[in-house]
Structure formats: structure tokens, C-alpha cells
Amino acid sequence: MAGKKPYIAVVLIQFLFTGMAILSKVAFDGGMNTFVFVFYRQAIAAVFLTPMAIFFERTAPPLPFKLLIKIFMLSLFGLTINLNMSNIGIKYTSATVASAIANTIPVITFFLAVLLRIEIVKLKSLSGIAKVIGVSICIAGIMFVAFYKGPQLKSFSHEHPIILVPSNNNISDTKSRNIWMKGTFLVAGAAIAWSLYMVLQGFIIREYPSTLLFTASATLFSTFQSFLVAIVFERNMSSWKLHWDEGLLAVAYNGIFVTGIAMYLQSWCINKKGPVFVAMSIPLSLVITIACTSIFLGEEIKLGSVIGGALMVGGLYSVLWGKSREQKVSKANAEVG
Helix, strand or coil, rough: CCCHHHHHHHHHHHHHHEEEEHHHHHHHHCCCCHHHHHHHHHHHHHHHHHHHHHCCCCCCCCCCCCHHHHHHHHHHHHHEEEHHHHHHHHCCCCHHHHHHHHHHHHHHHHHHHHHHCCCCCCCCCCCHHHHHHHHHHHHHHHHHHCCCCCCCCCCCCCCCCCCCCCCCCCCCCCCCCCHHHHHHHHHHEEEEEEHHHHHHHHHHHCCCCCHHHHHHHHHHHHHHCCCCCHHCCCCCHHHHCCCCCCHHHHHHHHHHHHHHHHHHHHHHHHHHCHHHHHCCCHHHCCCCCCHHHHHCCCCEHHHHHHHHHHHHHHHHHHEEEEEHHHHHEEEEEHCCC
């Protein structure tokens, strides 16, 4: 049973991330302001993580001021800007699009690692060619989702959706297309910001190897930053009130189950099986999201989203295959040497 735990964990992680996209979409369609949502989500996560960091890391040395500045800037781009862009993108498009573009995160992370010279691409090797092709296919997938909706596919749910969301039928086709494209590129921008966060946090963890304290500090900084952003964009105090509705449920779910439980399980899986194992599970989220949004939200499934998502998944596996082959060749050379 112990050997099956990582496999159970990665499936649970993808279900939790699917719930994040769906509940966020429901909250936004219900009228909740995206900027206020991010602030409350980060505030709940900070309340959840800070006591844990104080208790488990009470013997850790204090964070140097220079390092705190680095964490502040990293949380600004990797958490605050990322989450705000992602949520606006989900509001403009769909949970399925957000989940599809999430498949590009490992590829974008690899691309940024190459730019920062953390990763090396050997273009004359089969593994290097596979990586480059994979990145290109992922970019093509994003373009497909942004510029081609295509016909509506048959829904999994033949009856009324379980959760009702407002219809956008009164929006003109041209305006709807523009909003869809804008949302797609916002979600893609959020994926780039998250990938940069994952790459750069590696440098900080090496400088101060306390993952829990780093995460709690970044979340606290992001809470403060998100509050300032929300105040600038939403000054109507009635939009800040939480009610016993889907908005409160989405905030609590994202703060506790995603930032708290899912992130912990992800770190545990990486420690047990490595980052490639976790990355390979990401496409599960797309399949789960397509099924759940169709059943629970009655969301239209467009052919363009499915084709674009398939391209992104294919690109992801191409990059991961190249990376895996490269590691096997390096290991074989080391054993021979």
C-alpha cells in the first residue's frame, strides 16, 4: 500500500486543482470580484500556513532582510500577479481553458530554465530535438485555444447542469471572441508567471532551505500585495462583503485545500518520486475538468479547446520524454565512466 500512496496523492492533487478552477469560475460568474477573491484566498492561506510555520520552524534562524526583499518580489510576480491574471482569464474563458493551459507550465518552466542557463538543450541530440518540438507544439496549442473555438461538442450531461451559471448569450460574437482571446492570453501569462516563480524559488530555497517558512512568508507578502491591488481596482465596499454562497465556498476551498493541502501533497510527491512524476500527472486535470464542468456547470465544450489541450499535452510529453532520455544517457555515461 505504501508504494501506491504517491499515485493516489497525484490523482487527489489533480482533483483538488480541478475543484479550484470550477469553484472559482462559479464564484466569478456569480458576481464576485476577482481582485477581492484573490485577497481573501491569500488571507485564508496565510492564516492556515503561518501558525504551522511558527510551530514547525521555531528553531530556524531568522530570515535576512535581503532575502525577505527577494521573497517579496517573487511573491509579487509569482503569486499576486499570477493569481489575478489567472482569475480574470478564467472569468473571460472557462475552467477547461485554464486547465488546458496549465499543461504548459512544465514546458514553460523548462524554457525559462534554458534562458537562465539552468537547463541545457543539445540541438544535435534526439532528446534536445524532442524538447524543442514539445515547446513548439505547446505554443501551437495555446494559439489554437485563443483563435479557434470550433463547434460545440456533445455534453456529458443531457439534463440541466447541477450548478447554474449566468449565460453570456447577450454578448455579440465579435466581443465574445475578443474577450475569449484576452482571457486565453491572460491565463497563458499567469502560467508564465507561475513557471518563473517555480524556477526562481529554487535559488531562494538553496539560500534558505526552509520550504514551509518560505511558503508562509511568500503568502503573507502576497496577502498584503493582493489587498493593495484589490483596493485600487474595487473601491465599492459592498463587493468586499462575504456571504454564505459560492463565493465564500470558493475562497475557503482555494485557501485551505489548494494552497494548504494540495501544495503540501505536491511537495511530498516531488520528494518521494521527483518532479517529472508530478508533471506527468498534470494532463489528468484537463480530463477531469472537461468532465466535471460539463456535468456540474453545463459548460460548452468547444472543439478548439479539446484540440488545443491535446496539443499541449502532446508537447508536454515530448519535453518530458526528451528530459527522461537525457537523464538515462547521463546515467549510463556516468556508470561507464
